[in-house]
Amino acid sequence: MPYQTTDILAGSGYAIEYQAAGTTWVVARDVMVAALGFSAIQSTHDNSTLVNRGFVWASSSGVEFLGNNSTVTNKTGATITGTYGIYFGGTAAFGATVVNDGTIAVPAYGILGSDIAGLHVTNTGKIIGGAVGVGYATSTPGGTEGALIKNAGLIKSEVFGVYAETLDGLTTTVVNQADGVLQGGVAAIRAVSGQLMLKNKGTIVGDVLAESAGAHDKIINKGKIDGVVQLGSGDDVYRGKDGKAGLVYSGDGNDKLVAGDRKDKFVFDTGLDEAANVDKIKRFEPGHDELHLSKAVFAALTGPGGLQPGEFRNDSEAQDTNDFILFDRKTGALLYDPDGVGGAPAVQFAQLDKGLNLHAGDFVVLA
Structure with missing residues (x-):
């Protein structure tokens, strides 16, 4: 297991480049790994793992993993930054996991899973992206798993806190726990395709937009949604429980809307059928x-x-x-x-x- 205990500043190329599948690389506390022209840490191999206790920075992506079953753990006090924080991609890749207890702060995407089936994010720290906090877009043929995002920290963006664009039949699941804050300037959550499953016990600042045509979205709100909820055109479910939200737009479909103890406001604005x-x-x-x-x-x-x-x-x-x-x-x-x-x-x-x-x-x- 490589253990990085000295600073690296790469003027060209990657600061750390994995050479084989199944490698775990640890960046020690107070160690800086940086790259001026490329991603700081990069792997094209399967089963690559990074444990960061230090500071990772790049002009491109802080971390770029392009294989299957990649894992990044960002420990308390650690930082990952760049244009993108963590980028998972490749050609029809499967499996990517992030456990963040530290800080991921960038001007573009905090975490981006692109063309990868199965993104798991567990956050107790801060994920801040200028464009998107956590983004997920997959067209991986044969993919059977969407995204699972568990938040007990802060996910924040000037545009979309969480953005998901998946294949039909796949689900983006967002679990915002009691201490979780999920915020977006345009929308806190936007799911443009695939099913959205949201369980909220914390605070969501911004709209929740489920825009899929025909997916059966489900939103359970026990916390606070400071924005509107827009359900898609499938047979969707909204449960108010003890939660508070703005206007709830039911959209098309034979939906099930369950009011809670707070004041619920349901909107009908689609053609009658x-x-x-x-x-x-x-x-x-x-x-x-x-x-x-x-x-x-x-x-x-x-x-x-x-x-x-x-x-x-x-x-x-x-x-x-x-x-x-x-x-x-x-x-x-x-x-x-x-x-x-x-x-x-x-x-x-x-x-x-x-x-x-x-x-x-x-x-x-x-x-």
Whole structure:
């Protein structure tokens, strides 16, 4: 096992370059490993391991591993920096692990897994990236594993805290623990493809965007999300538990939305479809939680602002000229009647618990 106990400053080439598979390299405490033109530490071999207790810096990537089953452990008090902090790549590679108790701070990506299936990140330290804190993008053929990110420290970026772009069928799992802070200036989490699974007990500062077409995303929020939650177009799940969040956009699909003890605000802003876009809402509390309706979809409503009392009726059928929002207390069906008189068929867009005492004050009309 190579043990680096002296400083290295490479004017050209890599400061440390692995020569064989299965090598573990340790950078000792207070030792600097730096490169001016390339990555500081580089390996193209499988089963490469780095344990950093010192300071790693490069004008390119601090660490660049291009083989299968690579592992980087950044200890408490240690630092990795560069344009990219840790870069995993290669051609259809499998397996990459980061355990960070120290600091990874860069202007681009703190950690980037590119074209690699199976990225595991466990963070109790700080991961700060100007563009992305932790990024994952894979098109690895035959990949069966997405990304797993466990955070009990700080993951922060001016753009995306976590960014994921995976193959359909793969899952990006983010577990933000009670002490975890996950922050992004544009979005805290953005998953543009594949399934997003988020379990939050900590603090998320920024929006959570699940943008996949057809994946079944699942978000369990027991902490705080200081931003909106945007579900994708699949049959998704959002559970409020004891958590707090901004507006929750359910998107397309037959979603399941479970309100928690905090005030939940569910938004309906996609085209109505009784077969493919009826959300089931559990534990909705009238007078506490809110249902937000986009005027672009619910065009007959007066809005924006609070729903007019005359535009809501506790009934399954409209009775006069402006009964646009109908709630059937016997069945729990929530419907929209576009002409308010029953001339056109009412369309169900949500299913609530039976017997609720809904009223117009539970609705907000969005522009």
